[in-house]
Amino acid sequence: MTDTWKISLPCTREEGEAFAGEFSFASGREPPVISTDEADPDDPERWRLTAYLETEPDEILVGDLLRLAPSASRRDVRIERMPSVDWVTLSQQGVKPITAGRFHVYTAAYADTLQPGQIGIRIEAGQAFGTGQHETTSGCLAVLDRLAAEGRSFLNALDLGTGSGILALGIVKRWRGARVIASDIDPVSVEVAAENVGINGETVGDGAGAIALVAADGFEDERLRARAPYDLVVANILAGPLIALAPDIADVLQPGGTLLLAGLLDEQAEDVVAAYAVRGCRLLEQHVVGPWPTLVLTKR
Secondary structure (H helix, E strand, O other): OOOEEEEEEEEEHHHHHHOOOOOOOOOOOOOOEEEEEEOOOOOOOEEEEEEEEOOOOOHHHHHHHHHHOOOOOHHHOEEEEEOOOOHHHHHHHOOOOEEEOOEEEEOHHHHHHOOOOOEEEEOOOOOOOOOOOOHHHHHHHHHHHHHHHOOOOOOEEEEEOOOOOHHHHHHHHHOOOOEEEEEEOOHHHHHHHHHHHHHOOOEEOOOOOEEEEEEOOOOOOHHHHHOOOEEEEEEEOOHHHHHHOHHHHHHHEEEEEEEEEEOOOHHHHHHHHHHHHOOOEEEEEEEEEOOEEEEEEEEO
16 A cells, blocks of 8 residues: 555635535646644634645645635645555544534444444445435434424425535435425535435435436526425535525425525524515524534425
């Protein structure tokens, strides 16, 4: 096994969440394995970008990575030569399982952690956002599980900004027979989500119990409106897009339907709630993990 090089640099939360695996490298070399995560749990805006590769990085590659994290500078870049180990495998193993309600999210390396009575979702660390590690994702899973435990029933759901497909999988596994459509602005994420649907023994398709997948910016794909009205809409994206998409999201939610909004910070919740209030959606509750609230709303 050859030596591995590790490059790390700081980035903002927005930069970290924006990276979805698809990137054109000017160096022309084999793209490195890249991951982004929170650098400091007490500072949710402070993230880091880490890349692993099997050849010594040059300045062109460093420049490529700085284009992914423009908030960083060359002096922030740290390059290390690592021992001869399989860093791709270790990066998978480093994603520890999480449990949210009955949901248990794990990678293949932790398949033996799934316990009787839990609802397993296998998500490998990869190119799409959403391994369950972030509080916004685990918060949504916890709320979905509680709604099911309370006897709520959903038949037609939308997962807007699906990333890895984790929340869409949570919906079909908790409400068997539900018809789900999941979309993401990034085509690579949609491909990854399709793989994850298969890995988890679910079906990609338009029928009951299946997940339809769409690459779309907001509601630009007519299929998202054609399946409306939805009795459940989940959107785990940033506060800005949540506010910008409020008219469209409120429009496709049926009266009495349930809306889960996440990806925002505590101090952004008031503005997000206000954007939906003027469109007939009222706040029922907040599920808060650290600085990350999951808002539960309903349409009058």
